[in-house]
Amino acid sequence: MAYQDIQGVRVWGQPDTGALAQAVTCSETGQAIQTLLMADHHKGYSQPIGGVVVYDGQISPSGVGYDIACGNKAVRTNLLATDIKPQLAGIMDRIARKISFGIGRVNSEKVDHELFDDPDWAVYGAVGKQEHDKLKTLARDQLGTVGSGNHFVDLFEEPATGRLWVANHFGSRGFGHKTASGFINLAAGRSFLANAPGEKMDQAPVLLQLDSELGDMYYRAMKLAGRYAYAGRDYVIEQVLAVLGAEADMEVHNHHNFAWKEQHEGRETVVVRKGATPSAPGQIGFIGGSMGDISVIVRGKDTAENRAAFYSTVHGAGRVMSRTQAAGKMNWKTRTRSGGQITTEQMLRAVEAFGVELRGAGTDESPFVYRKLQDVLDAHAETIEVLHVLKPIGVCMAGADEFDPYKD
Template sequence: MENQKLNGNDLLAIGFEGKAIGAALQLLQTAYKGKTKEHTLALLKKVLDTPEQYREHPVLAPLAEELLVPAPAEPLALKPDQQAYAIWGAEGIEVRALNQMDIAMRLPVTRAGALMPDAHQGYGLPIGGVLATENAVIPYGVGVDIGCRMAMTLYDMPATFLEQNRERLKGLLVDNTRFGRATFQKPKEHAVIDRPEFRDIPILKGLKDRAFEQLGSSGGGNHFVEWGTVELADAQNEWGLAPGTYLALLSHSGSRGMGAAIAGHYTKLAMEGCMLPQEARHLAWLDLDTEAGQEYWLAMNLAGDYASACHQQIHERLAAAIGQQPLARIENHHNFAWKEKDAQGRELIVHRKGATPAGKGVLGIIPGSMTAPGFIVRGKGLSASLNSASHGAGRTMSRTKAKELISPEAVQQQLQQAGVDLIGSGLDEAPGAYKDIRKVMAFQQELVEVVALSYPRL
């Protein structure tokens, strides 16, 4: 009986499957003609059982290589039912953001979640989403701009100072800040650049030089530096300042190109090692007891510290330029993951992607828009929100839509009415692209208390 009568069912019977069946049948068409079926099946079974021994075989090597290719992993199954989670300001949150949060709450590693009133669609976890996982960190749950933050310094200057010195203060902003691809010709030194992570983690070795070049600068998009005034009403404030109006410098930016490179690299690793259904693929995670998980955790913390260093230099430059020492400094970050314990004492990884930490007594800054006030807040520590609050007003339309629908004339009119001088921005950051910050704050009264209002001016 010749081997020509061998078919796929014969190969299935001895354990062959997938592409290896086709490879074996094709091989039999060009080799081992005249051999009996029994002889050929016995030979193929040997190759199937020990393919590594046939990698150098002059005829059977291609079949052996096909057998040695790892079988594609089946996607991990999501939980059939999502866990419940609290939502603040649901009436103003788009369906796509709600759908993303619903999917995140079905991950096997998810233990709790919450959605803030400024929420809108993102990659993986929605912006404004808070997700607690166990022993797992989700790079896209942190976000691309790792450690993005708000920083403010207050100055003891008379209320009239800003109006009397508008042109001078505008010049100081132009001279002492850089945005997007622009950097300082001679960046200031900072200890963060000497951190051992730049030496010990492969992905960071190639990012160090660019990180140094971008020190003290800000990204594009919604990142800004502004002069404004702060109306402090809380007499029991943390700085011992009297209620009143103060000159303020406010900045918003993150970890620049380094954070984006870290996010891209470890998201790719997560997606390769943690296959999820198509709708959840951007929520792939890294176990913290793996080398990749530990590397990402160190890199994420470095990126956060780097973002803080950039803000520190921004405020140092402008403090020196104005010739004043600030009375107080406030800083908080988002797009980050924290190790925190829940009510049962479990250590969880809390991702706040566009959400402000609002543990009891924790200070934060929640900006509005270029014409709307921002809010200095003190967290109330509500466990249902995972000790979180919104990180801003939240977008009502995408950047593309804003550019299509909002006119420069309308923006200019809004700026004039608000008494704001705009040095630089795009239509994608127009006030009309954002929700009403006062409504957003009304939705989260149980999450934070207002310490002061901040008004943008330049």
């Protein structure tokens, strides 16, 4: 087995002291069956990023996190990368104009979707009319927008075949964030839309009994946010394919901030993955590297180690430097930063050397702040196999110094 058992936590890769302490707290709270850290783990809010907690009959709104159903969609197109490389700069300009990036942005093109007739909106109606109307309006306005932080729209070349791929990374936007904070509020006895004090990094997870009224309401709301995230990622991919004049002939689509009811070791469990990709035998997933590194399409293996991982793997390369360390401390009044370890010039040189046409992004998303993806993949070699290796040629993100209220 490639993992270590440390204080009852199964750890892949090199243990991070802060994340391990959070995982131990999770393992000692409530009805946790097993806690795991994937090789890309680092500290998060309450449950670490790259952390997996398996529960008996409980679900954790703080474990799933504020960006419910954050995930990736990737499609292989009918084009070769060489078909677009001569026009790549112009194509990236059009993608940056076409797709709405940034926090709090609304889509300039209102998207009608059957999702808004979903019966699970009744969950919010049960909380209150104001809550229902506010969240549904926010969801309508933001459907098909990408957000900031590490969320992206990328173009990739598959070196083995020359094929052009398109991928994106984002979740349920402000709708998911307000859903998470709302249920954390309700669990603490506050009103859904109250100004919450916010979670502390190392506090114990917020837990709900799945068979309770509040637990069932959160589970339904979370699944609705999951369908919303899928719809948003579908819409953005369609927009990029239209810019390219391309069609998709293969797609991969998965969440990595979510909770699933799954059978493990002969019983039903709730598996809460925060920054971790499901990897059941035969299941296909996308794992993204930094803007100066490969990304991959993987498939779960039928092995004892994958069973020991509760069919979970990494979701990315994992941060080794915080946003503030990389970019410096932000003064929002003057909109200036100070004390960052990475300069814009360093970042631009690195991505240019890697052959990437970059739009947006700050130094807190530069290649220097992430592990090398191959290192974390190697740690999980017994649980997943790599099917496609993808090299980024175009990366589009929100601009530098966007205020990001989303916590994971």
